[in-house]
Amino acid sequence: MIEAEALGADEQRSAHIAGLESRLWRRLRHSRAARFGAAILMALLLGALLGPLASRYGYEQLDWRHIAEPPFAGAHWLGTDRLGRDLAVRVFYGARLSLAIGFTATAVSVVIGVLWGAAAGFAGGRVDGLMMRIVDGLNSLPYLLLVIALTTLFGRGNPYVLFAAIGAVGWITMARIVRGQALSLERATFIEAAVASGASAPRIVLRHIIPNLAGPVIVYTALTVPQMILFESFLSFLGLGIQEPLASLGSLIRDGAAQMGSAPWLLAAPASLLALLLLGLNLLGDALRDALDPRG
């Protein structure tokens, strides 16, 4: 009887979650910012994936007869750089690499952050105090500067060092969010009811905790991606990230800034692509947050 009631509560909950999902979609579809952001992102993703394939130039292929050619002048759509490499291809390759690093680093930071925050929140007491003290300590560090020093020391341009360094920065806020959510879930009456009705621990985690953590985690994940891309570009701009002949948006902006007097298009193309990418991701993340906000 009690088991049956708990089952009923479970079904209500999943029905509630399904309702939340459809409401989420409805809200997202009706948000102008979300549609705009999604359109930008789709265009850029398609460009990054297909653009280099559609061109007959490779990203490190030199064209000595067309060096530093301005855009729309000849065979090269966005012009070429000082080595005669096709800028359009390089920019889309750069976007591809920036996106890949951004998504990987986000995945790393989400995994660490969720595990850390959930462990602290559900362990509670002293363990929680210690784990959150560590997070506070890391947060008050000039963390970015340490990462810059460490990236430089341990291998400039080594993508693995880059992944680790970038991913290690992003997890702190996520850990805080998840921990707060875990603390409030622990005291929630429906968890208590599930425990009282004899639901097993995996069942509680799978049916009750994960669905309730999902909202904030999804929102913050969406907002982490642009931060990670920004951070990678920042490191590459300083010359600490992706190295030649590879290109990321940051390293292209660095090259472009060095020659902006004589060849401004080398700066304009990657800079506007990065700006569009960040704009699209942020608009989508913000819209997601608004759509999941129960007060809205």
Added chain:
Amino acid sequence: MIAYAVRRTVAVVPILFLIVTVSFFAIRLAPGGPFEAPQALPPAVRANIEAAYGLDQPLGVQYGRYLEGLLHGRLGPSLSIRDVQVSELIAQGLPVSATIGLAALAVALLAGVPLGIGAALRRGRALDHLATGLAVLALALPSFVVGPALALAFGVHLHWFAAGGWQPDARHLVLPVATLALPTIAYIARLTRGSLLEVLRADYIRTARAKGLRERQVIMRHALRPALLPVVSFLGPVVAAVLTGSLVVESVFGLPGTGRYLVEGAIDRDYPLVMGMVVLYGALTLGANLAADLLHGWLDPRVRHD
């Protein structure tokens, strides 16, 4: 309040100690050393040089010596720039970095807070759209895009300001300060707007209005102080962001600040220089966080009793 201030200040010391310790050993873990590249020295010469800098001692001894020096205010000699103390390099670069950073911080506060207040009070009107639009733009335009773009437009093409280089005058200051301040303005404006809107919904604001106070008094006397608390507590992260941004700005505009020493020192394995930068930037960040905490405690008595 004094007990609170003492407690917060004392809490900073172990964090700074931790930063110094972790960085000291992490830097030494990196492959390579200060006297390897570019030309290989004869082993005997290299051993002599390393002995002169105490690099032949066990790491623990070096660490002890470094801490002792630090307590006496000594950051040690630079290994890559001959006959120069790290403190001299910092003394040369810091005025430039501090001028740019403080100016940007002041501009950001003086522009961001009023913009946020205006946006909150005229919700949905032009000023609000300006503030929200600026916030979205600032997210999409990082300093290493804004900096070169401003230099190109106003320096190279229009010749209004210098596109690079350093003189302590407005011509050279405007573009770096603008680059550094723009994202911070947007950030502060967004924070102020959101927090003021939240406060204006509070019961005591309704009470103040019900008493018949004029709207101006309601805002100035009752709403503004609590609304600015989040801005105050974000002063720490804002200072950290300005410090990081100054790395980009100094590189874009070719300013002789301290930012480049972090990267250059790390590339050259100039251990004392990297450590000096970590200590400097660590102390500045922690100091800003501490100042924000103290200010917060002063403005909001509830904080002191946690």
